[in-house]
Structure formats: C-alpha cells, structure tokens
Amino acid sequence: MEAIIALAIGILTACGVWLLLRPRTFQVVIGLSLLSYAVNLFIFSTGRLRVDQPPIVGDAAVNAAQLADPVPQSLVLTAIVIGFATTALLLVVMIAVRGTTGTDHVDGQENEP
Amino acid sequence: MSALFNFALAFAQLCFILAMCCAAARMMIGPRAQDRVLALDTLYINGLLTLLMLGMRTSTTIYFDIALLIALFGFVGSIALAKFLLRGEVVEP
Amino acid sequence: MLLLPFAGSLCAAFLPSNARNREAWLAGAITLACTIFIAFQYPAVADGGVIRATWQWAPQLGLSVQLRLDGFAWLFALLISGIGTLVVMYARYYMSPADPVPRFFSFLLAFMGAMLGVVLSGNLVQMIVFWELTSFTSFMLIAYWYHLQVARRGALMALAVTAAGGLCLLAGVLMIGQVVGSYQLDDVLAAGEIIRAHRWYPAILVLVLLGAFTKSAQTPFHFWLPHAMSAPTPVSAYLHSATMVKAGVFLLARLWPVLSGTDLWFTLVCGAGLITLLLGAASALFQRDLKGILAYSTISHLGLITLLLGMNSPLALIAAVFHMMNHATFKATLFMAAGVVDHETGTRDLWRLGGLARVMPLTALLATVAAAAMAGVPLLNGFLSKEMFFAESIFAGQSMLVRVLLPTAATVAGMLSVAYSLRLVRQTFFGPLSTDLPRAPHEPIRWMLLPGALLVATCLLVGILPAVTIGPVLQTAAISLLHGQLPEYSLKLWHGFTLPLGMSVVALIGGALTYAWLRKREARTATNATRWRLLDGRHLFNVMMVAMIRSADRAVRSAYSRRLQPQLLVILAGTAALAYGIATRTPIRASSMPLTPPSASFALLWIVGAVCAISAAILAKFQRLAALILAGGAGLVVVLTFAWLSAPDLALTQLSVEVVTLVLLLLALRWMPRRVANLAYPHTPLTIRLRRARDLLLATVCGAGMATLAWLIMLRPSSSRIAPFFLDNALPLGGGHNVVNVILVDFRGFDTLGEITVVGVVAITVYKLLRRFRPAPESMTPKQLRSVEPVSTNTPDLNAVLPSGVMRVPAVLGRLLLPVAAVISVFFLLRGHNAPGGGFVGGLVLATAFIVQYMVSGTLWLESRMRIHPQYWISGGLLCAGGAGIAAWFVKRNFLTSLEWDAHLPMLGSVHLSSTLVFDLGVYLLVVGATTLILVALAHQSLRGHLQEAAS
C-alpha cells in the first residue's frame, strides 16, 4: 500500500508540475488541481495508512492506536476546501485575463520564440 | 461459507475495478468527447459499486453516504459536459 | 536656539508666495536673533569654557542630543548666523518678485539651522544627522530655479556627491564609535591615541576624509561646486563662502586632535589640499563666468585650508581657522558683488562686461577691496592669513622634497590667486565701458550693498589691527581646539623682512605679470579653457550616472523576468534543490515498520488514476475537454483512495468538490479561445523541444522527490502526540462519534472558521471581478449556438412551465432533484457530528442542486421565479459561525467553546442541541452562498453576452 500511494503521489506531482510549466492558463489550472491532489494525498499519508479503521469511535471505548490518525484528515479537509476556493478564483482570473488581453497565455501576451 | 463470501467480495471488487480500467481506457482513447463523457459516467457508477463493496467488507454504513452522493451527483458532471457539447454553454439564459 | 530656524522655515513655508517683505522680515529677525544670542554666549566660551546641553535620545544606540558650544563652534556659529543675516537682507532685494520666495527663505532658514546643528552638535551621530540635512537643504536651494535644467543637474550632482560622502562619514563615525565606545564628541576627542593606534585607523581616516572632502569640494570631488553656481547668487554667497563648503574643513578641524599627527594624515590631507589649491587656482584663471571664477577660487582656497590642516602643526591649524574666517568674509562680499553685477547688467560673462566702475562705483569699490583681500594684499585680512600660510609651508615638511615643494607651490598658488583676482576686478569694473549689455547698468539701491559693505569693513579692520579685533576670538577657537596647550603666535602686520614676506611680494608681482601676459593671449584662452575643462567632472559624472542606470537596467532585466514560467521554474527547482540538499545531509535510515499489506485491486485502481493523470497532462493543450474529463477521473480515484484508506469524510468532501469544480471549469472553458493543433510551427523548433525536455526533467525530479519523501515518512512509525487525545476525548468531551468532524467544528474549529472565511472572500472576489468582465468578442456566442439546431438565443418565455427542445424531459427529472437534494443536504448537515458529513458537504450538495436547476431551466426562467441572495447567505453564515464562537463569552468561556443544551420536549424525547451545530450551520449557509455565488456569477456571463448582442 505505502509504495502504491508513494508512487501515486509521485505521478500526480510530476503531471502537475509539468502542466504548471506550460504556457497556457488552462494547462496551469489543470496542473494545479492535479498538484493539489498530490499534496492532499501527501498530507494524508503523513498520518500513515490504515485500512478499514475510520476514526469514528463507537460508544464503547476503543483502542485509539488502531484507528486512523484523524489530524491529517482534518488538515486535508481544510486544504481541500481552500484549494477548491483558490481554484475557483484562479479560473475566474484566468477568464478575466483572457477577456481583457484576448489571449490565454499566462503572461497575457504571446511571447513565444 | 464466509470464505465464499469473502471471495465474492474480493471478486466483485476486482470486477468493478477492472470495469473502471476499461472505462479509463475508453476515456483515454476517446475518440470523441462524448465517448469520454460516457466513460466518465461509467467510471462514476463503478466507483459507486466499489464503495458499496468497501462498505460491505467493513460492515459499516458510512460508505453508504458516499455512494448515495455519487448516485445523486455523479451525473451532474456528465450532464454538464453533455450540455456543453450540445449547446456550447452549460447554463443558458 | 537651534530650533528657531527650523520653526521659522516651517512657518515660512506656509506663507503666501507673494509676501516678500513678510518673509524677509521673518527670516531676518530669526537670523539676527540667532546672531545676537550667539554673540552673547562669548564670555562663557572665552577662555576655553564649554556649554553643554544634553537630552537622552536612544541611549542603547549611544544616541543623545547634545548641544556643545565651545570657542571654535562659537566662532563658526557666529559666522554662519551673521553672514546668514546679511545674506537674507541681500536676498530680499535680489530675488525678483516672480520667484516663489517662501520656498527660498524656508529652505534657507532650514539650511542655516542644519548648519548650526553641525557646528553645535556634541555627538558625532547627531552631527551626521545635521550634516545630511545640509546636503538635502542645499540640494533644494541649488535647485531653486528648477525650471533650468542646469540647476537640476547641478543640484543632483551636489546631492549625490555630498550624500555619498555623508554615508562614508557615517560608516567612519560608527567605526569610531565602535572603537571608542561612545559617540560623544568629548569622549572621542579624549580618545585620540586609542583611535590612532587601532588597526581600523586607516579605514576610519579614509572614510572621514571622504566625507569631509566631498563636502568641501576637494579634488577629485570638486566638480560639483562650480555647477552649484546655477543657484541664486545669495545661495552661492551663503553656501560657498561661509557654510556648506566650510562644513568639511570644520569637521577636519574638529577631529584634528583625534585623527591628525600621522604620516597618513599628512600625505592624504596635504596631497588633496595641494592639488586642489593649484588646480582650483589655475582653472579659476580661465573662467569666463564671473561666478565661475569665484567658484574655482573658493575651491582653491578650500584646498589651501585643507593643506594647512594637513600639516601636523598647531600653528597651521590656527592659520587654517583664521583663513576660514577671512575667506568667508571676502568671498561672501565678492559673491554679493557678482550678484549685483548680474542683477544689474543681466550677464556674468567676463568678455562682455567691463568698465562698470563708472556706473556703479560703490560696487566696484567693495569688490575691489574684497578681491584684494582674496589676493592677499597687505592691510587686508587675506594678507595675514596668507603670510601665516607661507610661513607654515616653509616649516612644515620633514623630507627635503616637501621642504622645496610646498613653498614653491604656495608661491605659485599665491601668484595665481593674485592673477585671477586682478582679472576679475579689471575685466569687470575697469577698461572701456562695455556697450552690448542686456540691461543698462546702474548703482543698485543702498540696502543691497550694505551687507557687502559691512563685510568689507570687517576685512579692513581685521587686516589693519588684527591683534585687537580677531586676536582674542581666534585664541578662543584655538584653545577649544587644542585643549589649552597653545603655541605662541603673533598676529602682526609687520614681522620684519622674513621669507614669507618675500614670498608674498613675489606672489603679488608674479601675479600681476601673469595676468598681463595672459591678457595678450586672451584670444587663445578659450582653447586653454577647453583643456582645463577635461578636469571638470561633470561630464564624467553624467557618464557615470547614465552608465549606472543602464547597467542596473540590464542587471535587473537579467535577474528578473516579468513572465510567469521562469518564476515557477525557479521556485520549483529551488525548492527541490533545497530539499535535496538538506535531506541528504544525513542519511535517513528506513526504520522497519509493519507495512499495510498491498492489495491488487488498489494497485489496479491507481493504474486507472495514473492513466487518467498522465493522459490529462498530455492532452491538456489541445483537447481541453478531454483533459478536464480525465482530471475528473483522477479525482474520482483520489476519492476512492480516501474511502479505501478509511477517511470517509475526505472522500465525501473531495467528491462534492470534484463535481462542483468540474462544472466550474466547464463554465469557464466556454470563454477560452478554441485551440487547434499548433499551426505556427509545423515542426517544433529546437528551443521549444529543449524547454520541454527541461520541464519534463524538473517534473520527474519533483515527482520522484515527493514520492521519496512520502515513502520515507510512511516508513517510520507514527509519532503523533495529539491524535490520541482527540481519539480519546472526541466522544466524552466533544460529544461526537466522528472524530474528524469533532476536530473540525470543536477542537480545531478555528481553522474551519478561517477556511470558510476564505471561501466567502473568494466568492465575493469572483463576483467583484466578473462585474467588470468583458468577454473576448469572438467567444461571445459559442459555435454550437450559431450552428444548425434551433436554440433559444433570444430570451425564453418565462411563463412556459417547461423549456422547449432537448431540455424538456430532463427538466422534469432535474427539478424533482432540487427538494430531494435539499433534504439530503440537511441530513448531511445534521448527522455530521456523528458520521461522515457536516456543514460543508451539505452546503455543497444544496449548491449543486441549485446549479442543476440553472442547467435544466435556464437563468432567466429560474431567477424570474426564485431569488437567491448569495451574499446574504455568506454574511449570514459568517455571522452564524462567529456568533456561535462569541456565544461562549456570555457564559465566561473562551471563544468557540462548545455549549450544549438538552431540552426535553413532550412526546419527542430529549433534543440535544449544541453550539457546534450552530457553527456547522454557519458553515453550511456560507458554503451554499459562496458556491452559488461563484457558479451563478460565472453563469451570468453568457447572459451578459446575449444582452450585449441584443444591444448591438
């Protein structure tokens, strides 16, 4: 499991970074969302992996050591929400730039070779 | 008997995941946008079923809610895409 | 007393600009007051006494404001304020009514105040404060006529040079402070040996000298002074006779006991002084401009003073001080006279002037006398100091070379000064009366001459009876400088036939001859002048300026890019490199920890994920929609992963976010330009391929790095310290089974509060931005709408119960969804505390239902029947959540403490209410509002497009 998750994080990061370095705004947006997946998984992974032990305590006292670490989960939740918000903002700025400058290049003008 | 049950769980899960693989493949090769949309829809349904598998394995009902949400909103993305293909914009005046 | 001028300058600044008299009276009164005040301090300082007044400023930094008035300072203060008074009086008549006088007088006063501050400050740092102030105010004064480009240039030059010097001085002084341990002048003066012995001494000396030389225009920093001549004449008269340029030599004299007495000092100071002396004198000889001559003569005289200071002998010091005063008096007079000439004739060109003595005899008289003093004619003060100078130059040097060099140089300088004084007077006032003058010259009104007259009177007095007039004063100054041990010296007109006398005689005659010889080749002086001009640094300075700016520009352009990609590249690469560098410093041993058994299905799942991600990355350029769909697939895989690894809340949230984001991206995609496969480059050029390779490399590196980090982290046992607390106390203390949710709304509810604030802010930002959005024309109506199928580009009728066309049947089902989704969202909201869910998910569910309505039945139709006021939802949500936090105050609990009420209702059993529920309700409301606001604001854009089309 750990290896799979690590690989997954790696792949997502790589794709995200690659897209982040592209010149088109839309590519950058997609890249950022991929990157945010990667980062969320990364944070999540710092709580170590647990299968089938969601941090939901029953009325009976549970052995806390068995349940998954809830802290990274709450952090990831916040991160997801904030990521969502900023992605929305970025999108809108993107189309605003596109509207005002007429191009979808990240610099607002085509400065390709 | 429980062995059979566990096998059935694992088997079904594998099936669903394989189905997801097919859908993903279709999604990748296309060739046209509507194929991809259809594949995404299928992917969602298969994901739903996978979740139900998880739920049965852990015999908790918490995954039910996620499945419910997929059932309720998995299609929203699809229809948004479809409408985009159809009309060129998602929300018309 | 020090504050007086500043206060004056302030109130002068705000007087109306036409009130010349009031200004003048104000300024005159202030300066006069200062003069008299200072004058009356004399008894206190007469015999080496020192007046001190200290206020603590920042003792930790060794900063304290101390006014320290000893003899030398007194002398200078008197000079400054006295000549200040005269200059003010003079300026009153010099300035033309057109000029905005307030600025002039206010800065003049400010400058005077700063100057006084310099001479009076008993703390070196404080002295620097005033020092820089003089630079700044003089800048404003020189650039007074800022419409002249010359004035601006000169001012900037002066400012640059002197400020640079000031900074050097600052560094030097701070070093002194480090060495001595205090900035107090007294302590520093006491610590001369320490400093001279310290290994920093050369550095200190050089820095201080740089400061002084720049200020008092020593070669090679002299070039700013002549260009400062574009200032109004009173300013030049003030700055270049008594004050500004004297500040440097004042400093040298001040620190003379501390720094002098070494060979280094001798070489540097004497060298600079000597060169300046000769150079200034020589180039003064070839000036055409009246003020030019004066400027260069000032330079040369300053060089003379510096030279005197450089000879490590007390007598020289005294001579220097003496000459400072003399120079001040006669140079001020000369400037004023020049000003008068300029004022009356309208030109300062020596070749056009001439014979003015007939029309303005008084001016001529004054100027002549002053010039004579400058030339060192007997019976005038210049003579005395020059005699002393000659005498010193003989006795100063140790080495043979110096013994010969100095006197000859002195004599030559004397000759030259005589020559240019002659030239000045002769060509201005005598000879045939020039005819082609811009204005008909005539004697100015008396008041304009009075200051000059007074000064000339002083010259004569001092020159004739030095012992009675200047003697005691000089003595006081010398005492305060030398701490009592006074070398015997005599101020007498006649010392008998001594070598100095001979030298002066030689100088006088030689000077006359030089001038006569020069007259013959007057014609060719122009060429000579050009030769001299090479030494004038203005050209140099400008070149330097331009070069500096150019290079800065180039450097910035190379070290900086306005484009985004390089920035991101730098950031990512830098981060990666940094992490690598630190992570590999000590090898991280993989600790053995029982790993979770891998599962085939999970691996397959992530194969799906990888496929989606990679193909999204590939397709994102030309097939946006495909990339979008694939990213959605990857998102779904992430959702499943969360669910699989027992994080149901994450799965829920990620899922709902997925859906909303997808719709968002689609809404935005409609405004992006269509991209077709790149036509510009049939085959991608090498540069681009290289860039792609580079990016690919970086991407791989980052991915590998992240993977390794995650792997390493997951290999070591969890060391969480706070997790057990949460797991144990969620139910007993937090009152919820779902630990994550309890953390979110209770343990770390503050994070959630902030997070929803972010969402709200973003939402109103989106709205704010889209209000001003203007879409690109070609994407106004998508091509599908222009194509075959008849669709409602015109506004649909709002009374139809169902939309027509394709959306007819979907509308039926879609609308059924809204109430259902609403109930479900409330369900998620309410049960969140005990099972996955919560306000955020609930809110997203409702918002999604709303957007579905927009999709199936169109904007206008929907909004004609139902109004959502998202910004009220947002604000209400914030207030609700914040209120839930504040409510705790009223029961004396901390912010966001959760409160519970158990109410027993008849036949309903107990109802459990908690403030965390209210908090979550706030989250819910805000999320609904924010998401709807974002989506709908985007959706409205197309509506806007239609409206604009309809308008056009």
Added chain:
Amino acid sequence: MKRIAWLLMIGLTLMWLLLTGSASPGNVLLGAALSVAMTLWFSAVRPLHPHLRRPRAALRLFWRVAADVLRSNYAVARIVLGLTAKRNVHAGFVDIPLAVRDPHALATLAAIVTSTPGTVWANLSPDNRVLTLHVLDLRDPQHMRDTIKHRYEDLLREIFE
C-alpha cells in the same frame, strides 16, 4: 392557486426516514417539517406536479419493466460477449409515434427506456409526437414500436392521465 404537492412531501418524508433509519416521533416530525418546508420553498420552480391516478397500475408497470430489464440484460450480455457472431447485429434508430403527453409520463418512459439496456432515448420531436430511440439490436422496428406502445405507453397513460 397551485395545488400542494402532497406526493412529493410524502416521498421526502419517507426518504428522510430511510436516511436516518429511525422512526422515533421526533424524527418523523422533523422529517415532515423539513419536507413541507422544502416543498413549499421550491414550489415556485416546480410548476407542475404529477398526480397518480392508479397506483396499482404503477406497481404492475414496475414488475413489467423489471422483467424486461432482466431479459435485455441477458441479450446485451450475449452481444457484448460476441455470442451472436453467427447473426450480424445491426444497430439503428427507430421512430415511434407517441400519444402520451404528460411530461411525467414521458419522464418515466425515458427512465424505462434508459434502464433497459439495448435501447436509448435519442430524441423527442419538439411537439412530443415522435420519439426516436436508438436500439442496439434492431431486428424489426415494428416489434419495437409495439413493445413501447403496448407494454409501456398504455400503462403510463393509465397512470398519469
């Protein structure tokens, strides 16, 4: 004066009970209150309500559809597995004239058609008279028309109109 959508309210309350999985009076009350509130709130955007004439007919329809779903699943599975290699499968569109008008009836029909593999709702003419289906394995169009008309449409009209 628009009628109150009792059906919807009841349905929502039922859903609530299913979700929460408890039938305590408080819960029932809460669910009912929610359903009423939501129904009223959104009544403006749902101008028309279905009204079931014959619930029993609906039940009959349900069983019928279930059976068809089973059958068509089997058929499609064969096709996918290529067991029908001997006979070449040709998919195609088929137009079906419709008599039913009620939108909800149409919606139900759409659900039925979609949920039976092998037939997809392709298009409905603007005047809802002609329904176009896409059929995976189109042996004879007429048979398909009859199926739709007699197996479903009659029942639907019975139920909704």
Added chain:
Amino acid sequence: MSADMLPPWLLLPVSLLLIFGGLLTLLGSLGLLRMKTFYQRMHPPSMGNTMGAGCVLIASMLVSSGLAGRPVVHEVLIAVFIVTTSPITAMLLMGAAVHREASQREKREP
C-alpha cells in the same frame, strides 16, 4: 460484528448476487470498450447501471439487514437516484452525439 459471521443462508445468496453483479458490470464496461460506434457504446454500460447495481444493492441490503437484525432498505434510495438521473445523462449525451455527428458531417461535405 463483521459481515462474514452472518448465517450461511444469508451469505450464499449475497455471494451469488455479488459475483453476478460484478460480472455484469464488467461486461458492461467491456462492451463500452469493445463496441465500434458511439451509439453502440451507449448501451452496454446501462447493464452496470441496472442489473449490476441492482444486484449489489440487494446484496448490501441483505447484509446490512442481517447485521442490524431488522430490515434496512435505505439502499433503495441509491437505486432510485440512479434510475432517476441516468436518463438525463443518456438523453443529453445522445442529443450531443447526434448534433455533433451532424455538424461534423456538414463540415465534411458542405
């Protein structure tokens, strides 16, 4: 308690349902992958949507009822939702497909 200690008479049908549903769904997606034209591809996934999902839901219902000791039928909701929402997707997709085929055709021979 966990699911595999339910009585065998419950586990057997559950297992069978699971296997059957899994196979059906897989078939459906395979069909999605193998079919030639888009219109043909539209059909197979609905197998997963209907029978596959149905079987799994019934199974899950049985299991959770067995666990709870009383009939738990909330999985019905999922079924209802699927049935309600899938037509919308299908219709719009078909519409889009038809429309785009048409536009592409007219682009090909104007």
Added chain:
Amino acid sequence: MNWLNHLPVLPIAIPLLAGALILLFQEQRRAIRIGIALVSTLLQLALAFAMLVLTTDAAPHFWSEGIGTYAIGGWPAPFGIVLVVDRLSALMLALNGVLALAVVVHSIARWDREGVYYHPLLQFLLLGLNGAFLTGDLFNLFVFFEILLAASYALLLHGGGAQRTKAALHFVIVNLVGAFAFLIGVAMLYSVLGTLNMADIAVRWGALADADRTVAATGAAILGVAFLIKAGSWPLNFWLPGAYAAASAPVAAAFAIATKVGVYAVLRLWSVMQTPAASFGEGWLFLLALATMLFGTLGILAARQLSRLIAFTVVLSSGTLLAAAGLGTPTMIAPALFYLVGSVMASGAFFMLAGMTERMRTTPTATSDPLQPWPTYNAFSVGEPPAPDAEVGIAIPAAMAFLGINFICCVLLVTGLPPLPGFIAKMALVAAAIDAPASVGVSPWRAWTLVIVLLLGGLVGLIALARAGMRLFWSVTDRNTPRLRVVEAAPLAFLILASLALSAAAGPAMAYFQDTAADLNSPDAYVRAVLGTQTQVNP
C-alpha cells in the same frame, strides 16, 4: 464578564464580524459601511496598543512575563489552537493597526468606490494579518495566510483593468504554489514531530533522532520557501513588483505590511526552531537576502515608474530584514525590527503619495469604465456603487507644497536619511553589523558586505528617488495641481508624523525591540506561557 480575558481573540473576531456585517448593507449605503469599517479599525488599533502595553510586563499578574495566551475553545495547548501575544505579535499588530487606519481613511476619498465590496475585503485582509500575527499554531498560520492572500487577490483586482488582472494572475498562481509548499512543510513537520503547536515544536525539536531531525529540517526548509515567497525574497519575488505597482494606491499601502508577514513567519520559525543551522541560517538565507537587497537596489535604479520604484523599495526592505535575520546574530534583530516598523510606515505612506501624484498628470490614470448594469445586480440585489466623483470633500490648501514635503519625508524615510527613523534603524543596523564579528563571531566579510550593501542601497535609493522627484515635481511639462481632500491627505501626514514620533521616541522603542529580540532569541518564556497554561477543559 471580563473582556480582558478575551483580549487576544478580539483582533480576529472584530474584523470578521465587521466584514460580515458590511456585507449585509447595500453598496449605496456608504455611510454605514464606512462607519462600521472605521469603528472596527479603530477598535483594532486600540486593542493592539493595549496589548503593546500589556506585553511590557505592565500587568504581570494578568499576563505572566508579558506573554498572553488564549486557548480557542478552551482546549489546552498542544491539542487545541492557542493564540499567543508576545512582544513581536503585539508589535506587528500595532503596526498593522496604524497602517490599517491610514488605509481605510485614505480610501474613503475615492478608492472605495472603484468597485464593490472594498471595505469588507479590507476587513478580511486585516483579519488575516492579525490572525497570522497572533496564532501559535502552524496550520492555523496557514489558514490565516490563505485568508490574507484571498483578500489581497481581491484587493489587487480592485479597480479592474488589464494591468491589474495580469498581475493578479501571476500573483495567484505563485502564491498557490507557495501554499502547496507550506502544506508540504507542515505535513512533514507533523509527521515527525507529531504536533502543530509552535511552542510544542520548540520543545520537541530538541528531542529528535537524527533521521527524524533531517526530515523535520527538510520540512522546515520547504516551509521557509513558502515564507520567502511571501516575503518577496529574490529570486522568488518576480511577481512582487508587478503586483504592487499595479495595485491601487491604498491597497498597495496595505500590502506594504503583507510582505512583512513572511518576514515575521521566518523570525518566528527561526525562534522556535532555535537551531538556525537546521532551518535557515546556513548561509543561503543570508546570501538570498543579500541578493534580494542588491536586486531591490538595482530595481530602484532601473525603475521608470514611481509605483514600481516603491515596489522595489519594498523588496529592498524585505531583503534588509531577511539579511539581518540571516546573519544569525541576536544583536541584529532589534535594529531590524526598528527598521521594519519604519519601512512599513514609509512604504505605506509612499504608495499613498504615489497614488495622489498620479493625478498630477494631466491625463489621469484610467481606472475603470462604468459598465451597463447587468442582471446579476437585481438577481443578487447588489447595488451599483456610485461613480467615483473627484471633486467632493474639502480640498486642502497648498496641495503641491504638501505633496512635496511629504515626498521629501518619504524619501528620507525610505533611503534612511536623517532625521526620520529610517536613519536610526540603518545606523543601528550598521553599528550592529560592524560590532557583530567582534562580539558574536560572525565571519567579518559577511558583516562588512552587509554594511556596504546597506549604505549603497541608501545612496542609490536617494539618487534614484531624487531623480524621480525631479521628474515628478520639477518637470515643467503640463501638470495640474490635484485637488487633495483632507480625508486622503490626513492619513499620509498621519503616517509621516507617526514615523517622526517613532524616531523621537527612539529610546523607549529601541528598548522594547531589544526585549523582543531577547524573547525571540530564547523562546523559553514563550514555551512556558503556551504549554504551561492549563485552561480548564470544559466538561
């Protein structure tokens, strides 16, 4: 109830509620909106100064050792989120308050009518800043960073126009990447330290095994990158000049402190990690800082447009602060703080001034054209803000003189010439740097380079600004004296006077800063105050 107990949370609660309240009112009801904004800002200022007093051991029985803590939700320190007010926080809060008041008042003149939702967004910006300064929890710091970022995106876009939009795009993207770096760093720290509370981090940092320490150090370094991006350190600051130059005057003024949040975070982290070598000190921070200073200096020299020039001065000041921190000597911190206060007020005032001088051009800068109202107004019932009218309000006399004098003051402040605090700060910095090799044993060449760059920066800045000033005021080309209203002129004067007061009160101020530096240098008191407080866990 005893409001004093809740003192630390008020600077966060007040702007939150104020912002939310303002949202409730229509755009047309400016009076109420402005009123709420002003009241909230004044309250924040007052609170900040109250804390400033309290942190000087004024009430030891109340805040022991002058450090106040506040457990949010009543959860004890390592578990819940704790707000901590120590000297540094209080100082930053007060600075923020002063600047904020000036900005709010200044923008009443015209800027708040350039677009909707100006005041609430400003309040949210303040919320983010205050929170970032107050919180004692690493992840909570991230949240507040995001708040202030989100608000600053909005404010940067305020006024519209292609320039701003383009700048905003870069701003957003770069800061998103920064946010990711932040998250990764926090996660790594948590993975080995198992805690998020800064004091707890300080405690557990020492007790780390080597391998864990390496992971943590890496995390800290990545975190540092995030902070440096915010602080505008070269080469991570390409976005900064564009964004700051494009922003409207009051917004840019408000941004003047936003970069210092990064510096604050660096200082805080450096303090709690307590092993500079592990996280920051190992040279690269100092070198980066030097590079930043040089970059800023060159930029000042090369800039052609005043606002851009000022943006580069912001870069310069950030570089100076980082260099002071990066030299790794406690003696540099106090002067650095002094410099921070001075430079923030200076650049704030300067941006406002630039905004006002913009209007001296005969062709005023095109802000934004009114659009025809479109349905979203009535759909969301958001009123169209009244068009900005340039001529209302009382104009101040002698506008040019006023502008000129203030320009001079700003120049003196920025370039560190006497008598304004810039000089004192610079002098103190240079003195400390000269002293450093002897006393703390920093390698001399570092200290001396710092000295040289410091002085050079001042000189170059002076020359460049003098040229700019000439071009601005003395170019006799067509130029119309702008009508300045009191509301927009007063804040400028207020800031200038405040800085004058600072330099007049250099003694006590410096004493306070030295205490602050001492606190930072030994976080024991901090840790004790945070982890020692056993606030009752509510049953």
